Structures are given as C-alpha cells and as structure tokens.
Amino acid sequence: MARPPRKPADPGPAETPPPGRRHRSRGGMTLSELAQIAGVSPMSASRALNAPALVSPAILAKVQAAVASTGYVANRVAGGLASRRSRLVAAVLPSLAGSVFEPMVQSLFVALAQSDYQLLLGQSGYGVQQDHRFLEALIGRRPDGLVLCGVVPSAEGARQLAAARLPVVETWDMVASPIDMVVGFSHESIARAVAEHLLRHGHRQFAFVGGDHERARRRGKAFASAIQAGGKSRNEPVSIVLETAPTPGTVRGGREALRRILARQPKTSAVFCSSDMLALGMVTEAQARGIAVPGQIAIVGFGDASFSADIRPALTTVRVDSEAIGRKAAHCIVERAEGREVANAVVDVGFSLIVRETA
Amino acid sequence: MARPPRKPADPGPAETPPPGRRHRSRGGMTLSELAQIAGVSPMSASRALNAPALVSPAILAKVQAAVASTGYVANRVAGGLASRRSRLVAAVLPSLAGSVFEPMVQSLFVALAQSDYQLLLGQSGYGVQQDHRFLEALIGRRPDGLVLCGVVPSAEGARQLAAARLPVVETWDMVASPIDMVVGFSHESIARAVAEHLLRHGHRQFAFVGGDHERARRRGKAFASAIQAGGKSRNEPVSIVLETAPTPGTVRGGREALRRILARQPKTSAVFCSSDMLALGMVTEAQARGIAVPGQIAIVGFGDASFSADIRPALTTVRVDSEAIGRKAAHCIVERAEGREVANAVVDVGFSLIVRETA
C-alpha cells in the first residue's frame, strides 16, 4: 500500500478540510494561518508585521489581534530566504573565556539588537590557523555582515570573506591593510604614549609582556621601537626585554612572566603588560617577593578592567573605549546591510592612559 | 513599457541561455549551479555534501572537485527551511560582560560546534523582566534548542518556550521545577558545605553577599538557613547578615559590601561571596583597613576564577565544573534535536570546596 506522492495532483474527494498539510508538528503557525484567522490575505498580514505604515488601521488591528490571541512568531528563516536578508551578524572572536573583548561584544550585541539584528557567534582561537572551516559555517548562514574581534583572518579566510561579498568590520587593533572597514585603536600610538610616560619618569630598563600570538608580538615590537626612539631622542641608553604569556592573560601568567623578566634583566624598572590581568599578576608577584610597586618596579596594564581602579595599588593602565568600538562596528554593519554607504570606513576611537598608582 | 511579470509562462524565444535568474548578486552560487558544474543532479550534489555515504564514490569525487574549484558554500537558511532543522542553538545569558558564565558558554559553544550546531546569542539582563521580546527574536530563528544560562524566564517567557516546543536546558543553579531539562548544581548543597566548613572553624557571625537579583537572594537564604541549622545542631548562637552587591560582581562592589557588613555587624568573622570578584574586593578592602585575612575575617568566594589561586592570599572558593555543564547541556540539546531521548533530564554536576588561604 504505497503512500501516494507528497501531495500529488489529487483533485479527488476532499478528505481533509484544510489543505492536508503534512507535518504540522515543528515550527508552529504560519503566516497564512495567521492571516486566515485575522481574515486578511497573507500579504497584508506580512505587511502589518513588517511595514505597519503600509496597511490600513483596520487590517493592522485585525492582524495584531490575531497575533495576540495566537502567540504567532514569524519564521525568520523563511523570511530570510525570501528576502535574502538574514538580519544576522556573525561575530568572530578568539575565545569567549577570559577575553578582553567582552565589553565590546556586549555593546555590539546591544547595538545590533536595537536595529533588530542578531548575533551569531564564531570562535577562531588565537591562531591564524584554519579559520576557513568555521568561517564557512558562518557564511553558510548568509549573515548580513561580519565583525572580526581581535582576529586576523588567514589569507584563505580573507578570500572567503571577499567571495561572500559581506560587509566586514575588523575591530580592536587597527590593521594596516583592512579587508573592508575597521574600528579600533592604534597600538603604535599607545606604545608611544606609554613609552613616553615611563621614560619621563626616569625608567631606562623595560619589559613588555604580551600574549603568545602574532598580534601581541606586533604590539611588543611597537613598544620596543617606541622605547628605542625615546631613548635615542633623549640620548640615553635604554633596554627592553620582550616576554610572552599564555593567552588569555591570567594572574599566574603575569607572575611567571615577571619572574622570567627579572631573571633576564634584573634591573628592569618598568613593565608594560598587554592586559590588566597580567598586570595584576605582576603586582602580585612583586609583592610576594618584597619588590615595591611602583617604587622598585612600575607596571602598566592594558584595558582598564573592572577591577583595575579598585585593587591596591590601583593599576595604571590604558583604556580603550570598547563600548564605542562595538557600537560603531554595529553602525558600520547596519548601514551597509541597509544599502547605505559608510563614510568613515576606518575609525580610530583613540585611547587614554589612566595614571593611577602602579606607574 | 511595462516589464513583463517576473517570469510568467513565457515559452517564447530563449533570450538568456542559463535559465534567466534574477538577482545573482548576493548569496553566491546555488546547489543547482554546483550540480551542473559537477555534472550531476542537484539531489546527488546535496547528498554528496550532507550524506556522503549515500552516494557513489564517482559522484562524490565530482562534487568535491566542483566545491574545491568554485568555493561553494551551502546556504543553510534554505537548507533549514526545507529540512525544518536550523542547526542553530540559542543561548540566553544575563550579560556577556563580566559574567561568570563564560567558561560554560565557551564549552557549550565548542561542544555544539563539534556536532555542527551554531550558537545564537541572546541577553536577558539579570531581571525576570520582559524577556518575551528577545525570546521571540530567538524563537523566530527556529533554533533546534535553547540553553538558559543562569536565567530564569518569566511566566510569559516560559509559556513562549513551551509553545515553541523546543528542547530547553536550564543551566547553572538547578531550579526546583524545570521547564524541560536541567544541568547544574545545587546551591543548597553548596550553602551547607560552606556553612559547615566555616562553623567547624569556629565562626559564629556570618555575612553573605550576593548579586541584586532573585537568584542570588535565594542563594543567600539557603546559606542563612544552613548557618542557622548548623548553629542549632551545635547548640551555639549564630548570626548572619545578608548583603547585596551590583551584578555582575566587581572588586568595588565587594569593597563596598564589606564596609556595609562591618557597619551592620562589626564582629563578622566570615563572609561567603557569590563570586570570586566580589571576594577579591573583600580581601582588598580588608587589607586596606588593616583587617587580617583570614585571621580576623575569613572569606569564601564562588566560581574559582582564573585568578583565585594566584592572588595573595589565595582565595578559598567553591568550584563548579562549568565546562562539564556546557558540555552536558550541549549533549542534551543535540540528542533531543536528533530525535533521541535524553535519559537524565536533570543532571547535577556537583561542586567542590577549594580550601586555600582566605578561609
């Protein structure tokens, strides 16, 4: 007794009063059903939902009543397919855990939500490794835009992004040759500001501690250059050691890094850390060893974490306006997704050096 | 010169050799195009992509070659619509910023990715407020499951979730009457363990500091009950004050809370904090005021944050296996999404009291 094909040309006796749907189990009500209940055409219901201004008050009221009584929730995957706009934005970050990007992602999320876009998450790990795997997964959702948070795509990844013809915003450290749009800050400028501050306070032997990834190494080099340049312009001998700590930065990582630094360059008197967690570790280790902070060693953090102002001694650190980055990145994506041009494809939100007690 | 309807029955002269598509600008290549290039039927191409075992090696090879040469990325929104499976899981958390849920969300993310599911993010704020707004947005994507991370849905929200007939996992504190599945730990058990530890060490005047939301208040009450019970069984007078600090917990919040506690109950000798950040604040404030930790005041944190073992004094805290929670939640969702039953709909991952220096 073979079942007939799905719904063949079967103008036979109407066995099922409603047009005999198949699997009305998952997915809930459809727009057509809603429209039927409201007593309007599906198209009017669609408009009442998406462009209320285009329908008469009467229809609007009927549809809204039907929504209220049924709890109808539109199927956005169908809508996305039909309209070719998913209202989805993909965000790629190295890792969720212990990441310094959270405040940025948070504000990105909120700003996007306000424009009725949702966030799809991707994680890259910190490497420039095979990101094409998960990039494909994201691209397959046909997001209306993509935000890279402190992530540098591989050449292959960049190609995929280009092929997908998506609005892309790179955030955090600004990169030299952006794929599309960039919102962030200049680590060179920050390096110079920190170097200048420290040199002015008489320090001559420095250290830098960054994560164990390419981006951090570039920051270390920028800081080293700034220190060298400052020494030269002052005609004073300076020295600097570059250390690395596991990413994401931890107190333990900071403590261990300080030990290594002091082993390599015992008279180090100032350290610039790529995160406040690392800096907290440095302070902790220094205290444990009876080294005065900032008396014997000055410590500068990065990020102005929530705890930085309130620990003792309070951390001197570099603050970047993560919220602004998230917000502006969202703006860039939304504008482009709606077909408008974005005037400033490269936005530098700047930074500020917050001088507190540790330096 | 009215344009003809979109593509009406127009068997006229074939003007465009390929079947005259409309807007081949966004969205990239289609499966049919891929199939054509590979020289197979669309359905074979689909199978080669999604169920390679069902096609002959010859077809598989052809399709894979075509994918490699074109960079084809399947459109999952179309696939989702057709198959009624989005391979999307929605995760709701109070906030991304400074949240204690990150390690859990991280492992949830990874575990889901391994089963080829992606994470759609939702934020609720800590309140039990109008979550139905963004719940609708999530449900509209027709996710295959939903994970609530430390979030209690409102009655309205719970109704929507029920109506959506989704697999739902509530995580973190286990709730008394779950919507569907639960993975987490028992705050009552934790309260008892901490109370017992503290009582055994001779403490009699306690404080509890939690966030300013319902869930935290329940934890505070559980701790108070455990303390009272412990005092009664020992026949010793005990007292406890309940304080609250802004969520998410910060060092500043902890410092301020300690001040209030000491103002209310000067002889407080043991404090249980609902997060390690708060505990760090307490330690900081105590040190700033010359109060010895743990000599004069013992402090117990919660969460075993990355810094807790490495600060001085090292934090005594309660560890929960966040990774396990994320992993198991993912398992629950995936199993149900694939139509299998989940044997343990309620999973307690337990906890451990990590005794270090502060208590």
Place this chain on the structure above:
DNA sequence: CTGTTAGCGCATTCAG
C-alpha cells in the same frame, strides 16, 4: 544508489 517532484514559510513584484 540516483533522479524527480513538490514544497518549506515567507517577501518581492506587479496588477488591481
């Protein structure tokens, strides 16, 4: 194992 047919639930397009 392979191909054909018929939609998934919605929005775009155009004619009223």
Place this chain on the structure above:
DNA sequence: CTGAATGCGCTAACAG
C-alpha cells in the same frame, strides 16, 4: 492600499 502569483535554495519523499 491590497492581493495573487512566483520563487528564494534547499531537502523530504518517493519511484526508478
């Protein structure tokens, strides 16, 4: 302002 027709790109269900 409203509605009917059409198909977004893919897969389920069948028949070979």
